[in-house]
Amino acid sequence: xxxxxxxxxxxxxxxxxxxxxxxxxxxxxxxxxxxxxxxxxxxxxxxxxxxxxxxxxxxxxxxxxxxxxxxxxxxxxxxxxxxxxxxxxxxxxxxxxxxxxxxxxxxxxxxxxxxxxxxxxxxxxxxxxxxxxxxxxxxxxxxxxxxxxxxxxxxxxxxxxxxxxxxxxxxxxxxxxxxxxxxxxxxxxxxxxxxxxxxxxxxxxxxxxxxxxxxxxxxxxxxxxxxxxxxxxxxxxxxxxxxxxxxxxxxxxxxxxxxxxxxxxxxxxxxxxxxxxxxxxxxxxxxxxxxxxxxxxxxxxxxxxxxxxxxxxxxxxxxxxxxxxxxxxxxxxxxxxxxxxxxxxxxxxxxxxxxxxxxxxxxxxxxxxxxxxxxxxxxxxxxxxxxxxxxxxxxxxxxxxxxxxxxxxxxxxxxxxxxxxxxxxxxxxxxxxxxxxxxxxxx
Amino acid sequence: xxxxxxxxxxxxxxxxxxxxxxxxxxxxxxxxxxxxxxxxxxxxxxxxxxxxxxxxxxxxxxxxxxxxxxxxxxxxxxxxxxxxxxxxxxxxxxxxxxxxxxxxxxxxxxxxxxxxxxxxxxxxxxxxxxxxxxxxxxxxxxxxxxxxxxxxxxxxxxxxxxxxxxxxxxxxxxxxx
Numbered sequence: 001x002x003x004x005x006x007x008x009x010x011x012x013x014x015x016x017x018x019x020x021x022x023x024x025x026x027x028x029x030x031x032x033x034x035x036x037x038x039x040x041x042x043x044x045x046x047x048x049x050x051x052x053x054x055x056x057x058x059x060x061x062x063x064x065x066x067x068x069x070x071x072x073x074x075x076x077x078x079x080x081x082x083x084x085x086x087x088x089x090x091x092x093x094x095x096x097x098x099x100x101x102x103x104x105x106x107x108x109x110x111x112x113x114x115x116x117x118x119x120x121x122x123x124x125x126x127x128x129x130x131x132x133x134x135x136x137x138x139x140x141x142x143x144x145x146x147x148x149x150x151x152x153x154x155x156x157x158x159x160x161x162x163x164x165x166x167x168x169x170x171x172x173x174x175x176x177x178x179x180x181x182x183x184x185x186x187x188x189x190x191x192x193x194x195x196x197x198x199x200x201x202x203x204x205x206x207x208x209x210x211x212x213x214x215x216x217x218x219x220x221x222x223x224x225x226x227x228x229x230x231x232x233x234x235x236x237x238x239x240x241x242x243x244x245x246x247x248x249x250x251x252x253x254x255x256x257x258x259x260x261x262x263x264x265x266x267x268x269x270x271x272x273x274x275x276x277x278x279x280x281x282x283x284x285x286x287x288x289x290x291x292x293x294x295x296x297x298x299x300x301x302x303x304x305x306x307x308x309x310x311x312x313x314x315x316x317x318x319x320x321x322x323x324x325x326x327x328x329x330x331x332x333x334x335x336x337x338x339x340x341x342x343x344x345x346x347x348x349x350x351x352x353x354x355x356x357x358x359x360x361x362x363x364x365x366x367x368x369x370x371x372x373x374x375x376x377x378x379x380x381x382x383x384x385x386x387x388x389x390x391x392x393x394x395x396x397x398x399x400x401x402x403x404x405x406x407x408x409x410x411x412x413x414x415x416x417x418x419x420x421x422x423x424x425x426x427x428x429x430x431x432x433x434x435x436x437x438x439x440x441x442x443x
Numbered sequence: 444x445x446x447x448x449x450x451x452x453x454x455x456x457x458x459x460x461x462x463x464x465x466x467x468x469x470x471x472x473x474x475x476x477x478x479x480x481x482x483x484x485x486x487x488x489x490x491x492x493x494x495x496x497x498x499x500x501x502x503x504x505x506x507x508x509x510x511x512x513x514x515x516x517x518x519x520x521x522x523x524x525x526x527x528x529x530x531x532x533x534x535x536x537x538x539x540x541x542x543x544x545x546x547x548x549x550x551x552x553x554x555x556x557x558x559x560x561x562x563x564x565x566x567x568x569x570x571x572x573x574x575x576x577x578x579x580x581x582x583x584x585x586x587x588x589x590x591x592x593x594x595x596x597x598x599x600x601x602x603x604x605x606x607x608x609x610x611x612x613x614x615x616x617x618x619x620x
Contacts, residue, residue: 250558250561250569253561254557254561255557326509359542385559385560385564386559386560386561388559389556389557389558389559389560390556390557390560392556393552393553393554393556393557393560396549396552396553396556397553399549400546400549400550400553403542403543403545403546403549404546406542407539407542407543407546410535410538410539410542411532411535411536411539413535414531414532414534414535414536415531415532415535417531418527418528418529418530418531418532421531422524422528425520425523425524426520426524429516429517429519429520430516430517430520430521432513432516432517433513433514433515433516433517433518433520434517435513436509436510436511436512436513436514436517437510437514437517439510440505440510440514
C-alpha cells in the first residue's frame with residue numbers, strides 16, 4: 001500500500017497525491033517567496049539615489065488626487081440637489097399620469113400572463129412579447145410609454161375580449177398523438193377549447209404548440225366536437241371545458257384499465273390467475289351439466305336405458321337384479337346413485353372456494369399496500385398528500401380485482417349448484433318412481 | 444319532450460354513478476325479471492300442473508304398493524323441482540347486490556385518491572365526482588338487496604309450503620292391519 005502511494009507521488013509531481021507531497025510543495029513555495037522578497041530588497045538598496053525623487057513624485061500625485069476628489073465631491077453634492085429638484089418637478093408635472101403609468105405597467109404584466117394561458121394565442125402568436133417588453137422597460141428605466149404603446153395595450157386587451165366571443169376556424173400546426181406535426185383546420189371556441197377532426201386539442205403556453213390530447217373524453221363529446229366543425233353556422237350542441245383545459249388535462253393523468261391492473265402488483269395478478277382458473281372450471285361444469293341434463297331428459301322420455309347418462313345407468317340396476325325384493329332393490333339403487341354423485345358435483349366446491357377467497361386475497365393486497373404507504377409516510381412524513389393518496393389508490397386496486405373475480409364466480413356457483421342439484425334430485429327422488437312406472441306399464 | 448328530459452336525467456345519474464352503477468342496474472333488472480317469472484309461474488302454470496297431477500293420482504286404482512309410493516314421490520319431486528328453478532340464482536343475485544355496491548365504493552374511493560394524488564390537495568370540488576361514484580352505487584346496491592331479500596324469502600317460503608301442500612294432497616291408501 002505505502003509503496004504504491006509512494007510510486008504514485010513520484011509519477012505525478014505537479015499534482016500532489018498525498019499529504020506528504022503537498023507539505024513538501026508548500027515548503028518549496030515558501031522558500032521561493034522568501035527568495036523573491038530578498039531579490040526585491042536588493043533592488044531597492046541598489047536604487048538609493050533615486051529614492052528622494054520618487055518620494056517627491058509620490059507626494060505630488062497624492063496632493064493632486066486629493067484636490068480632484070474635493071472638486072468632485074462638491075459637484076456631486078450640487079448635482080444631488082439638482083436631481084432632487086428635477087425629480088420634484090417631474091412628479092409635479094406628471095401628477096395623475098404617474099398613477100396611470102403604474103396601472104399601465106400592472107395591466108400589461110397581467111395581460112401578458114393571461115395571453116400565455118389563453119388558447120387564442122394559438123391563432124394569434126407573439127402577442128405577449130410586446131407587453132412583456134413594455135412592462136419591463138417601464139419598471140426599470142425612467143422612459144415614459146408613448147401614446148402608440150398605450151394604445152397598443154388597449155388594442156390587445158380589446159382584441160382578446162372580442163376574440164373570446166367568437167367561434168373561429170383557422171389552420172395551424174397540430175402535434176398528433178403519434179408525435180407527427182400536421183397542418184390542420186382547427187376550430188377555436190372562444191377562450192375555452194380548440195378542436196380538430198372531432199378531437200380536443202391542448203395549447204401548451206410554454207412552447208406555443210398545439211397538441212392533440214393523448215386521452216380524449218367520452219365519445220359523445222368527440223361527436224359534438226365533430227358536429228361543431230362540420231356545422232355551417234347553425235346551432236349545434238358542444239361540450240366545452242369551462243376551466244379552459246384543466247379538467248381535460250386531468251383526463252390524461254387518470255390511469256387506464258391496463259395501468260390500473262398493473263398497479264395491483266403480484267397479488268393482483270395472483271387474484272386474476274385464480275379467477276381465470278375458477279371461470280374455466282365453471283365453464284367446463286356448465287357445458288358438462290347442460291349435456292348431462294339434455295341426456296337425462298331424453299332418458300326420461302325414452303323406454304330403452306342408455307349407458308351414456310347417470311339416470312340410464314341407475315335404471316339398469318333393475319335389470320341387473322331382476323329377482324331382488326323391494327328393500328334390496330332400494331339399496332342397490334342408492335348405491336348406484338352414490339356412485340354417480342361425484343361426477344356431477346366435481347369442481348363445484350373449488351368454484352365456491354374461489355368466490356370466497358378472491359375478496360380475501362384482495363383485502364390482503366390492500367392491507368400490504370397500506371402497510372407500504374404508511375411505511376413511506378413514516379420515512380417522508382405526511383407533508384405530501386400526493387404520496388399517501390397515490391399509495392392508497394394503488395392499494396385499493398386489489399380489493400376491486402378481488403370483487404371482480406368474486407362476483408361472477410358467486411353467480412356461476414349458484415347457477416351450477418342449481419343444475420347439479422336438479423340432476424341429483426332426479427336421480428334420488430324420481431329414479432325409483434320411473435322404475436315403478438315402467439313396472440306398471442309392462443304388467 | 445318530457446321523455447327526452449327523463450332520459451337525460453337517467454343518463455346524468457348513471458354518469459355520476461359510473462360504470463359500476465350500470466352493472467348494478469342490469470343485475471337488479473335481471474333479478475326482478477326472474478322474481479316476476481317465478482311469481483307468474485307459481486300463480487298460473489303451477490296451479491294447472493298441480494290440479495293435473497292430483498287428478499291423475501286419484502284416477503289410479505293402486506295407491507298403496509311400493510310402486511305407488513315411489514311414483515308419488517316422483518310426482519312431488521317433479522312439481523317441486525319446476526317450482527324451485529332459478530331460486531338459488533335469485534338468492535345469489537340478492538347477495539351480489541351489496542358486493543357490487545362495495546365494488547362501486549372502492550372504485551369511487553380510488554378515484555378520489557387519484558384526484559388527491561394528481562392535484563396534491565384535498566380540494567372538495569375536484570373530489571366530488573369520485574365521492575358520488577363511491578356513494579351512489581353503494582346506495583343502489585343496498586336498494587337492490589333490500590328489495591330482493593323480501594321477494595326471495597317469500598319465494599323460498601312459498602315453495603317449501605307448496606311442497607307440503609302437494610304431499611298432503613296426494614294421499615296414500617294405508618293397509619289396514
